[in-house]
Amino acid sequence: MPLKNIALENESAAKRTVIMLFFSHKNIIIVLFGGKNMFFVLDGKKLIKRVIFFVCGIFCFLTAVNVIKPDAAAVSADTSKTAYVAIVIDDFGYDGEGTDSMIALNIPFTAAVMPFSDKSYENVSKLQSAGKEMILHMPMESLTGKREWVGEKGIFKSMSDEEIKQRVQEALAVVTPAKGINNHMGSAIMEDERCFSAVMDVAAQKGLLFIDSMTTANTVAEAVCQKKGVPLLKRDVFLDSTEDINVVKKQLLTTAEIAKEKGYALAIGHVGPEGGNITAEAIKQMAPQLEQQGIVFVTVSQLAEILSK
Numbered sequence: 001m002p003l004k005n006i007a008l009e010n011e012s013a014a015k016r017t018v019i020m021l022f023f024s025h026k027n028i029i030i031v032l033f034g035g036k037n038m039f040f041v042l043d044g045k046k047l048i049k050r051v052i053f054f055v056c057g058i059f060c061f062l063t064a065v066n067v068i069k070p071d072a073a074a075v076s077a078d079t080s081k082t083a084y085v086a087i088v089i090d091d092f093g094y095d096g097e098g099t100d101s102m103i104a105l106n107i108p109f110t111a112a113v114m115p116f117s118d119k120s121y122e123n124v125s126k127l128q129s130a131g132k133e134m135i136l137h138m139p140m141e142s143l144t145g146k147r148e149w150v151g152e153k154g155i156f157k158s159m160s161d162e163e164i165k166q167r168v169q170e171a172l173a174v175v176t177p178a179k180g181i182n183n184h185m186g187s188a189i190m191e192d193e194r195c196f197s198a199v200m201d202v203a204a205q206k207g208l209l210f211i212d213s214m215t216t217a218n219t220v221a222e223a224v225c226q227k228k229g230v231p232l233l234k235r236d237v238f239l240d241s242t243e244d245i246n247v248v249k250k251q252l253l254t255t256a257e258i259a260k261e262k263g264y265a266l267a268i269g270h271v272g273p274e275g276g277n278i279t280a281e282a283i284k285q286m287a288p289q290l291e292q293q294g295i296v297f298v299t300v301s302q303l304a305e306i307l308s309k
């Protein structure tokens with residue numbers, strides 16, 4: 001039954017016409033009460049269809065005119081909005097779950113390789129053959145994690161500056177193609193100016209960049225990197241640590257949104273139990289869709305280069 005009843009009156013000298021519109025949830029009926037006791041019932045749906053066709057026709061015509069004469073300003077505005085996404089995949093070095101499917105991804109990304117794990121050399125070699133960019137995933141003391149997760153050859157607060165530098169150089173001798181360094185665990189070192197400065201002395205000497213995983217809010221990375229002249233990139237999004245592929249896909253969408261907003265975004269995922277095949281599959285499925293949205297995938301060294309201009 002009618003939900004609304006609107007009457008419009010149009011009075012002329014000769015006759016009087018009343019237009020009544022009846023809206024119900026299924027139909028729209030327009031009734032015209034004309035002069036001399038005549039009235040017409042119009043099917044509102046047909047009338048609305050005709051109006052929509054007419055409006056669409058005009059819209060198509062205007063669009064066609066625009067296609068023929070493209071707006072130069074609009075084209076240049078699009079290129080200035082390039083949104084770069086750099087993905088770092090942590091924990092290569094022990095052939096963790098998803099290692100091969102991650103290496104097989106055909107988008108640019110950066111592999112962070114642990115230096116003192118049982119398959120470090122093999123993973124470096126595999127990544128090198130596949131033409132993938134690498135950084136050193138340096139194990140460092142954590143405030144909360146277990147010491148064995150860092151490993152005996154990590155960086156610990158008990159070490160002297162010289163010991164720290166030697167350990168980083170030893171690690172770089174394994175991950176020789178490294179373009180930079182990021183931290184595996186490491187919240188304790190990331191808060192310690194002396195220890196982190198020693199790590200960055202080596203980075204500066206070798207011309208490497210640093211990626212802060214942002215595992216602690218009290219990180220000294222910004223101040224130290226600035227002082228040592230080491231290019232610094234910060235993690236925006238963690239992609240995984242979930243069993244649900246839809247969560248990883250959602251995190252990829254979040255990364256893309258951040259990139260559209262500020263021009264770039266850096267996301268970190270993992271091989272092994274924290275991510276592995278789920279993360280690789282999510283990236284594989286989402287990459288074409290994100291590229292269609294204008295996202296450009298880059299390695300971290302490419303991103304640092306872009307940002308330095």
Ligand SMILES: [Zn+2]
Binds near residue numbers: 091183184185
């Ligand atoms: Zn790690």
